[in-house]
Structure formats: C-alpha cells, structure tokens
Amino acid sequence: MTYDAVPPRDLASMARAEFAFPGPLRDRLVTAVLDGSKTATTGLVAGYTHEGEPLPEVGNRSVVIDSDDRPVAVIEVTGVCVVPLAQVDLGHVVDEGEGHTSVAEWRASHERFWHGEEVRTALDDPEFTVHDGTPIVLERFRLLSDLRPSV
Template sequence: MTTTEQPPQPENLPKAEFAFPGPLRDQLVAAVLGGSKTSTTGLVIDYEHEGEPLPEVGSRSVVVDSGERPVGIIEITGVRVVPLAEVDLAHALDEGEGYADVAAWRAGHERFWHSEGMRAALEDPGFTVDDTTPAVLERFRLVADLRGGAGRP
C-alpha cells in the first residue's frame, strides 16, 4: 500500500458470513484470520434464494464474527461453479477445517447443509444435496486483519 492509498473501509463492503453465528463460525473465522482457510463453498440455490449474485473475482467483503463485528477483509481470487461430485482435494484442504480427503469434507458439509438452520434459511424443511447439486467454490485471500488495528498486506 502506498502512503496515498486509503485502507479498505469495512462499512463500505458487503459482509462475508461463514456459517451461522456460533462455534462453527468462530472456528471458520479464526481459520481465515490465521491463514489456513483460503477457500469456501456455497450452494447456487442459497445465492438464488437470497437474490444475491454469485461472487466475482476481485470483489472484497468484510468478514464478521459471531457478534457481527468486522474482523477482516477478504478478496475473491477465484470462483468456480461445479457439481458437488467434482469438488477436488485441493479445494477441500484449502477450506482449513482439517479435512484429510474429499469424503470427509463432503460429510462435514452435508451435515451443515442438511441442518435445521440451513433448511430454515432456505425455507425448505426437506432440502438435501446430491452429486449434481451446483456448488460455488470460492478462493480468497485475507487483505486486512481488523482486530485491534493489526493489518496484513
């Protein structure tokens, strides 16, 4: 950053919310801020339900913790839409959640996607995913750590 360039302003950015507020979000946000989480997975149906466009490379968003406090800013570096069956090991590992293989990644994500919270958010009590479900695979980088004024390049 040059001396004339202004730091990113979180109030001007959309929110990046990992999971729902609570222990899982806290774990995911810690992984983002710690640098071990550089990818995430969403579902096309979730974007459609919320009326939101799919993420775009170069866009930035503010990561919020379970208390909705801004704690970091991320920038999207890659976006792919693939059927769930085509999620690769590199993506699963880069999610930073400790998965050793794609099967473990899939099982963990299916628990979340089939949870009461996700089904309620989608307003579909019977929602399920399968191999053909379109997934949004995002890659990102942390561009600012907003905790206590600490910054990252």
C-alpha cells in the same frame, strides 16, 4: 504477512462475509481465515438464488463478520467456479482449512451442515437435500486486512 490497507470508510459499503451461522463453527472458520489456513470456501448456488444475491466475482472484497457481529477482516475473491458437488477435489478441501484430509470426510461434514435445520430454514425449504449434481460455488480468497485491534 503484509496486508493491503483498507480504509475504514470503505468497510461500510462492502458486502459481509458470514461463514456458517454465528456460533462455534463460525468462530473456527473465522480463526482459520485470520491465521491464513482458510483460503477457500464453498456455498450453495441455491443460497445465492434464494437471497437474490449475485455469485461472487474475482476482485470482490468483503468484510468478514465474527459471531458477535464484529468486522474482523477483509478478504478479496481470487477465484470462483460453479461445479456439481461430486466434482470437489482434495485441493479445495484442504484450502478450506477445516482439517479434512479426504473429500469424503469434507463432504460428510458439509452435508450435515447443509441438511441441518439452520440451512433448511434459511432456504425456506424443510426438505432441502444435496446430491452429486447439486451446483455449488467454489470460492478462493486472500486475506487483505486483519481488522482486529492491535494488542
């Protein structure tokens, strides 16, 4: 795979892409980004709103951060849409690279995460829940640069 060069000076000004929270889940997701099996992700509109962050836009670049807070890759957004949770399709599920083989399996996994203490704490909402109509952000991206040192 050929990557576009990203000058190191540009990394400091890029947004950070932090998949999940530091730990085993983030480690799996970052590995999937780096091996090319993860080309999509899903976020809660509520998370962007709570943090006062704009939704991603096509062309945005961000630096992927691993569980040790190290930059390991640069990705570029290639597609974004906001849909109700009930509209996620199997194509998006597969492109998330987490090994889910059905929308129901994907949804159960994501609901466990979104209903978890870490997400509820991050949103300052101990009762946060998702439902069919919950607005979510479906984001597609491509890997631009693998920043890990060559061995």
